[in-house]
Amino acid sequence: MITTKKEKVKIKSDGHVTSPKGYKAGGVHCGIRKKRLDFGWIHSEVPATAAGVYTLNTFQAAPLKVTKESLEKEMKIQSVIVNSGNANSCTGEQGLKDALEMQKLAAEKFAVQKDYVAVASTGIIGVPLEMEKIKKGIAAINDGLNEDPVNFEEAILTTDTVTKQVAVELEIDGKLITIGGAAKGSGMIHPNMATMLAFITTDAAVEAESLQSALRQTTNQSFNMITVDGDSSTNDMVLLMANGKQDNIPLHEAHPEWNVFLEGLQIVSEHLAKQIARDGEGATKLLEVTVKGAPTDIAARQVAKAVISSNLVKTAVYGADPNWGRIVCAVGYSEQPIDPDKVSVAIGDIAVVKNGLALPFNEDDAKQYMQNEYVQLTVELNNGLHEATAWGCDLTYDYVRINASYRT
């Protein structure tokens, strides 16, 4: 895991995707959704070195294909446009044409080259985009009225109830580097980034390959460790832009302070990931599961994901029921090498299982702890040195209500 020496990285109050130097963002209502903002944009003064990670779902939405292909040409992005309300997924040839036209029109609007524009969509699957409305959105970009990172953060939401943003500051080679980010995601969140979008910006100069590996590494320890309902979608993407406006010597993995940049990126990614998990559909609590003593990183992650994804654990957390049997069960079916007689479990600071056996504990204390809005579970496998943390939420009546009538 990346150890975050917090003293080197400061979280900015009221941080946004535009906190780093040289970025603007905004959002408008173009009419895909009834009332809410549904079209957002980010623009960098100069082309930014870019990195991306994408959903592993076999069905990839058209905007993902377009963005991935464009980004990989020069590893540069200058502008991003996002619509909510329609995912432009399972829309075939027409969907691909529409995503390409979005990109082309935005490139004209921003006066940048086509391949420097990233496009993203989120919302209902299988319905063609209403391009007239998208065009309205693109035409409205930059009219000053809608330039505000908060508009962007609102425009990308679907069933989210709150906007998600953060920024950090750090110093490298005497330069003040800022990393900012905004994200959306609520239902259908699962490791490998289901229906979630995150956009991270920095004014550092970073070499392209190092930027990509940094994004992979931090995504695996943040966005890929959250789950709301175990479903993964066709549109997920995390984009990272580094526009170099701080004129630092370009960072790379061999740079003595590379870890400071990595820490900053990890903190931004982790903050956004936790905000997404907490805002899971119908959620009332943020659940954090830490697995220690695993033989490998993958084993630690798999066990943590099994526990965080268990409907029975999620409902027990909702009911503040310290039913550790369900935690042990999830550990047991995670298909990882586990010695049942070595497993210990704690709910908050309350040890409930030691070496696979029940410990006497005060149920009322545990119940009271589980009534907190932030519930932490720790599983010690005593079978190695690797550790992982996953984030999720409780499973509530509202999750059922929201998803039993998503479209009606």
Add this chain to the structure above:
Amino acid sequence: MITTKKEKVKIKSDGHVTSPKGYKAGGVHCGIRKKRLDFGWIHSEVPATAAGVYTLNTFQAAPLKVTKESLEKEMKIQSVIVNSGNANSCTGEQGLKDALEMQKLAAEKFAVQKDYVAVASTGIIGVPLEMEKIKKGIAAINDGLNEDPVNFEEAILTTDTVTKQVAVELEIDGKLITIGGAAKGSGMIHPNMATMLAFITTDAAVEAESLQSALRQTTNQSFNMITVDGDSSTNDMVLLMANGKQDNIPLHEAHPEWNVFLEGLQIVSEHLAKQIARDGEGATKLLEVTVKGAPTDIAARQVAKAVISSNLVKTAVYGADPNWGRIVCAVGYSEQPIDPDKVSVAIGDIAVVKNGLALPFNEDDAKQYMQNEYVQLTVELNNGLHEATAWGCDLTYDYVRINASYRT
């Protein structure tokens, strides 16, 4: 898949685990649960050739270990005892002692040798068995008052709302063979048999190895293809007893009519599995997902399981929302070789997706179909010749209610 030539196998009206010749069963209230029957037993006049399949959860409950070890000595079982209310799981050395004592006391009561007694427990995890109550149950066996298969079927229930039983008749070598079964299982049901118990009996004579392979084969196409919430437990077991009371020439895989026996066993297993899925915690509907055109059996099963396990599909079924995007998503993240442009989906008889693209369809008709108590989804991968069917249920408010307060 086993093709069931139904004409050769007749489903018996009012069939039970005691429909085959030479079996008795019963159940009593021994006090582990407040009011309901909580201790059940099955007894065969003569030792029966036996086969078993068990949970794959790393944490295996004490009664499983005891039964597995005993059964494997001679592949014979004559008596079965089951308690509900306490799973005797994660109970360490004491749990193992208790399971062994249950077995010993029951062996004395039935006057059979110890290794011919199978023991099973289901209920809360991590709490030591109250052996005084178990002893009361054992002492009450066979007092005539409680000898009734319905008592057994009730005694093994936990959060189940209905008993689950079936029997079929078939003819082999001029002998009328009967296969009967009873099962429990409601929450925590998942492929690989989470918190479910099934006991299948037949009066046929069957060679031990063939019996075991028959049970494995039919379990993979029945009990291992159901899911309620994706969680799997520590106590699951399917036991199959063949006591040979029909004096047939012992059946084996080379017997010309072996498939007729296999068909009978498949029908019994499938009926019990579907009853379990339909009785999933809070369920209002039985969901059946059939995947066709898969490159392998495993791929067909994995895709069917991914769809049947999706919380978003399950809530859409609850809400009768023909939101096929969620079905396509689940197919996409099943991690099986899939060509998105070849996938077709039908809700009942209504085609909604062809070659990865939305088809126009009448939403009201689809909605009306999904209001049925039995909802069928078909996914055609057009990528091979293999097929699999999985069964599950919808995800409802009641699922959350039941599991947010299981113990309180």
